Amino acid sequence: MALAINSYNRKLHELSKESLNAIKGVKTYWYNTHDVWKPTEWPTAATKDEEPKIPSPDIFADLTSLKGTTTDKPAALPTIAQCAVHLELLETFHVLRQKMFWSIPLDKAFDVKEEPRIVHQRDGSEKKLKDDRFAEKRNEKWTKFVTLAVYRFLVWWDKIDGVLENTKDRQGRMSMGSDHLPPLDVLMVWHSFLLNTGRFKKMNFNRNLYKINFPWEHIHNAIDNSKWEYTLLGTARTNFTTLTGLQQDLYSALETDPTAVPRTLVETVRLSPTPTTADQSLVNDLASMVARQTSFIDKMDRHLWIRSPAFAGTMARSLTRYSRFLTLFRLYPGTMLVPTLDIDIAWHTHQLTPSLYLSATQALCGRFINHDDSIAETGLSTGLADTKRVYRERFCEDYELCSCWDCEMLLSALEGRHEVSQGEPGIEELGSRIAEEIAYYRMVEFARRNGKPLPKKRE
Numbered sequence: 318m319a320l321a322i323n324s325y326n327r328k329l330h331e332l333s334k335e336s337l338n339a340i341k342g343v344k345t346y347w348y349n350t351h352d353v354w355k356p357t358e359w360p361t362a363a364t365k366d367e368e369p370k371i372p373s374p375d376i377f378a379d380l381t382s383l384k385g386t387t388t389d390k391p392a393a394l395p396t397i398a399q400c401a402v403h404l405e406l407l408e409t410f411h412v413l414r415q416k417m418f419w420s421i422p423l424d425k426a427f428d429v430k431e432e433p434r435i436v437h438q439r440d441g442s443e444k445k446l447k448d449d450r451f452a453e454k455r456n457e458k459w460t461k462f463v464t465l466a467v468y469r470f471l472v473w474w475d476k477i478d479g480v481l482e483n484t485k486d487r488q489g490r491m492s493m494g495s496d497h498l499p500p501l502d503v504l505m506v507w508h509s510f511l512l513n514t515g516r517f518k519k520m521n522f523n524r525n526l527y528k529i530n531f532p533w534e535h536i537h538n539a540i541d542n543s544k545w546e547y548t549l550l551g552t553a554r555t556n557f558t559t560l561t562g563l564q565q566d567l568y569s570a571l572e573t574d575p576t577a578v579p580r581t582l583v584e585t586v587r588l589s590p591t592p593t594t595a596d597q598s599l600v601n602d603l604a605s606m607v608a609r610q611t612s613f614i615d616k617m618d619r620h621l622w623i624r625s626p627a628f629a630g631t632m633a634r635s636l637t638r639y640s641r642f643l644t645l646f647r648l649y650p651g652t653m654l655v656p657t658l659d660i661d662i663a664w665h666t667h668q669l670t671p672s673l674y675l676s677a678t679q680a681l682c683g684r685f686i687n688h689d690d691s692i693a694e695t696g697l698s699t700g701l702a703d704t705k706r707v708y709r710e711r712f713c714e715d716y717e718l719c720s721c722w723d724c725e726m727l728l729s730a731l732e733g734r735h736e737v738s739q740g741e742p743g744i745e746e747l748g749s750r751i752a753e754e755i756a757y758y759r760m761v762e763f764a765r766r767n768g769k770p771l772p773k774k775r776e
C-alpha cells in the first residue's frame with residue numbers, strides 16, 4: 318500500500334505540474350481520466366452570490382465559542398478555525414509587503430529612485446543600463462516601514478493595558494473587543510513579539526496583554542479574504558488615534574502624503590516613552606522579530622493551504638501532529654525538536670494566546686516550551702534529523718510529508734473525508750476526481766489573482 322501511494326503521489330505531482338502549465342498557458346485545464354486527456358472548463362460566476370467562497374465560511378463557525386480569558390481549559394490546543402484565521406492574517410501581511418514593494422507613491426515617500434547606469438561604449442556612444450539594485454532598494458521600504466510600525470507598537474503597548482482593564486467582567490476576565498483592534502502594522506509587531514514566547518513572557522507576564530485570548534473572531538471579520546485586505550471598524554480607528562495620538566492606517570498615510578515619513582517618525586518617537594538605550598535595543602529586537610517571520614509567511618503563501626480544497630483535512634492532520642509533537646517534549650526532554658511547516662502553523666497559532674500556551678505546555682510537556690525562531694540553520698538540521706527519528710520511534714509514521722494540495726487531497730481521500738467524494742471509488746477514479754477538484758480551486762485562484770471573473774462549479 319505504502320509503495321502504491323508513493324507512486325501515486327508522484328503521478329499527482331506530475332499531473333499538477335501539467336495543470337499549472339496549462340492554466341498559465343492556454344487558460345484551459347486538461348485533466349487525465351484513465352490516461353485520456355480531456356479539456357475541462359467551468360462556467361463563469363455571473364453575480365457575487367454565484368462566486369465560490371474559498372475558504373468556506375463554515376470553517377470559521379466555531380470562532381465565537383472561545384471568548385475572554387482562557388482559564389476554563391488549561392490544556393486546550395488551537396482549533397481549525399483559529400489556524401484558518403492565522404493563515405488569513407499571514408496572507409494579509411504577505412499582500413501588504415507585496416503592495417508596498419510595487420507602490421510608486423511609496424518609492425517617493427521613502428526616497429527610492431531607479432538610477433540607470435550610463436556606460437560609454439567603444440564607438441563613443443552611451444548606453445543606459447537598468448538599475449540592478451532597484452529591487453533591493455524597493456525592499457528597503459519594507460524595513461523602514463517595519464521600524465515605524467515598531468515605534469507605533471510601543472506607543473500602543475504602553476496604553477493598551479488600561480483599555481483591557483476596563484473590559485474586566487465579574488470573573489476578572491478581559492478581552493480585546495473589535496473596537497480596540499489595532500491597525501495592521503501594529504498587529505504585525507504584536508504578532509511577531511508573541512511568537513518569541515520566552516521574551517514575550519518575560520516582558521509581559523504581569524500585563525493584561527498576557528491574559529487575553531488573541532482576538533481571532535475580530536481579526537477574521539476585519540479581513541476581506543477575497544483580496545486579503547484588513548479594514549478596522551470606524552470606532553476602532555477613532556479609538557486607536559485617541560489612545561495613541563497616531564494615524565490609524567500607516568500605509569495609506571504614507572501613500573497619500575509622500576512627505577509624511579519624517580513627520581510620522583518624529584510624531585511617533587515624540588509620543589513613545591522617553592527613548593533610552595534599552596528602548597533602542599527593544600526597537601531593533603522587535604524589528605528583527607518581524608523580519609524573521611518573513612520567510613515563514615512566504616512559505617505559507619507558497620503552500621496556500623487557506624485556498625486548498627483539502628484545507629479542513631490539512632489542518633486536522635496538522636493539529637494531530639502538533640499534539641504529538643508536544644508529547645515528544647515530555648518524552649524526549651533532552652532532544653532539540655524541530656517542527657515541520659504544518660506543525661509550525663499549529664504551534665504558532667497556539668502561541669498567540671500566551672496564557673493558554675503557557676498552561677497547555679506545562680500540562681502536556683511538563684514545562685513551558687520556549688519558541689526561539691533565531692536558531693541557526695545548522696542547529697536546526699541536526700534537530701530535524703533527531704525529531705524525525707523520535708517521531709517515527711514513537712508514532713510509527715513518517716515525520717516529513719509532502720504537504721502540497723495534491724498530496725493533502727489524497728490523504729483526505731484515504732481518510733474518507735467528504736472533501737473528495739462519497740462512496741468508494743477505485744484509485745484511478747479517485748485520482749481523476751482529486752485532479753479535477755484541485756484544478757478547479759487553482760482556476761479560481763488564478764482568476765482571482767488576474768482580476769478575472771471567478772469560475773463556478775458545474776451543477
Ligand SMILES: [Zn+2]
Pocket residue numbers: 326330719720721722723724725
Ligand atoms: Zn505533494
